[in-house]
Amino acid sequence: MNFIKEFWNFLKIRKKFWLLPIIIVLVIFGGLIVLSQGSAVAPFIYAIF
């Protein structure tokens, strides 16, 4: 719960509400990927991690 509150505040302060629909879609998408995957081994990509 705390996390959602903090994330909401973050979107508010950054004025990034337009990201919200994308986030929801991405989270669902990402959630599916998480569920369909056994492990989350990080590949080495400089910019992302």
Place this chain on the structure above:
Amino acid sequence: MGISAFYHDSAAAMIKDGEIIAAAQEERFTRKKHDSGYPYNAVNFVLKFAKIKLNEVDHIVFYEKPFLKFERLLETYVAFAPKGFKSFAKAMPIWLREKLFQKKLIIDYLKSHDDNFKDEKKILFSEHHLSHAASAFYPSPFKNAIILTADGVGEWATTTVAIGNKNNLEIKKELHFPHSLGLLYSAFTYYAGFKVNSGEYKLMGLAPYGKPKYTNLILNNLIDLKEDGTFMLDQKYFNYSTGLTMTNENFNILFGQPVRKPETDKITQFHMDIAASIQEVTEKIMLMLTKSLRKEYKIPNLCLAGGVALNCVANGKILKEKIFENVWVQPAAGDAGGSLGAALAYWHIDLQKERKNIENDNMKGSYLGNYFTEGEIEKTLMEIDADFKLMTEDDLIEKTASEISKGKAIGWFQGRMEFGPRALGNRSILGDPRSDKMQKNLNLKVKYRESFRPFAPSVLNENVSDWFEINTDSPYMLFVADVKKEKTLKMSDDQKSLFGIDLLNIKRSEIPAVTHVDYSARIQTVYEDTNKKYYKLIKKFKELTNCPVLINTSFNIRGEPIVNTPLEAFNCFMGTELDALVIGNYYLEKEKQNINLKKDYSDQFELD
């Protein structure tokens, strides 16, 4: 307490009433180079050193903001969609499972140090580049300064300009992802077949063997460089925003060769020319940036941090051009230093605390790590059945200096470990710079690394301008300057016709082992007040040889983090062709050790 973690080079730092007490990188404890995990051991160390429990720490500051990073990630995927799905599919699970909940993760980890730790409000988050800027400004000897930070990428920023005045620090301008000087350099590191995030040093070391043939190709195609040094990178040639590599096929076509495979492909003149070209471009950008900042703000002092600030060749050029009156570089300029910066930023900016001792360098020579008492050292040596001799400090220094002057390679382990990537005379391998075989021997028989890689000199501060074209302090080995003309040797016509790696065999100066093929050297000036024992050793060496310079390379082999404990020092000593080991006032000779203690050492670490 400041913490940097979960990216690369995790570290922890402790400040008390504004004074830097202790700082260390996690890799030194876990023996995993560039360890990115939670810095459990480093946190334990700084707590122990400060003699407090976690619950007694007032504020714990993480060096960057995970939400902002996530925002960048999402916006980048949106901007490039549908390209980048593969990368998205790999990145999302990690973010959704772990990285997005970093605060909780950090709290959980912190609780493992102290069950009584409950006050989650103590945990705060700084910004990546603000942490870098704070690490560069607050310990510097300047009341006011321009702070330039440049690295791969933080949250959004890749390059920032800040103005520091007393305890205030304000970021004025930023360049944002994907336009990044650090990532540009890393792209070429990757292209030349070296590891991103650790091989950048090799590319810089390789550059003097080549000719900058591709500079114009880079400037005309990859970068839109403006007069003030700001730039944009043409993403047509790169793949780091959405892919799993740094560069793409267009990049290969532009330069005419595929990415070098380190296992099978040799380093050729082409790679040396590529290295020389990107190095020249980097220097050009840094010079343009610093010149425009000097003109705009009219402040005579410059502080540097971020991974690009570890490019000591570019730093040396900034110094040489005399753009600023004074330049100071944070010795832990990479992400490890972010832990220190995060703590300092909160102390001085949020809590509005005044800076003390403002006229002096407050990094304590960067000797901020672990140390071992005489009793602890002796106990270790007894346990492993080593043959050793306890000497008085004067005798030890006399003996060590004399052995170095006879061409011996010595492991030198003293006092507190250095914070940052460089060994500065407390966890070092030392040798005689006058020997023309030393560079090759040390590279191949002691460090087990590529023969082209140069070694750095440590020089008594008062003698630096007699031997090198520099007259300022360089305590952290972060400036490169030429060896003084009088000390160099003229090349014959035959030698002049050589190029590439063949240049390595030419004796170029009176101190050939620390003179790179372009007559440059990465200098460390040594001071009596920050490292008395090391100072005395070099002074004794000067008495014996008339040369106030020693070779100083980090005490490790290729792929290994710098040794942290006497046991690791002993293992490295026995696993390599080091001739002697000095730990505190204990002197160990290779010949006298039990042969059975010798271990095959070089295979233990993954090559970098």
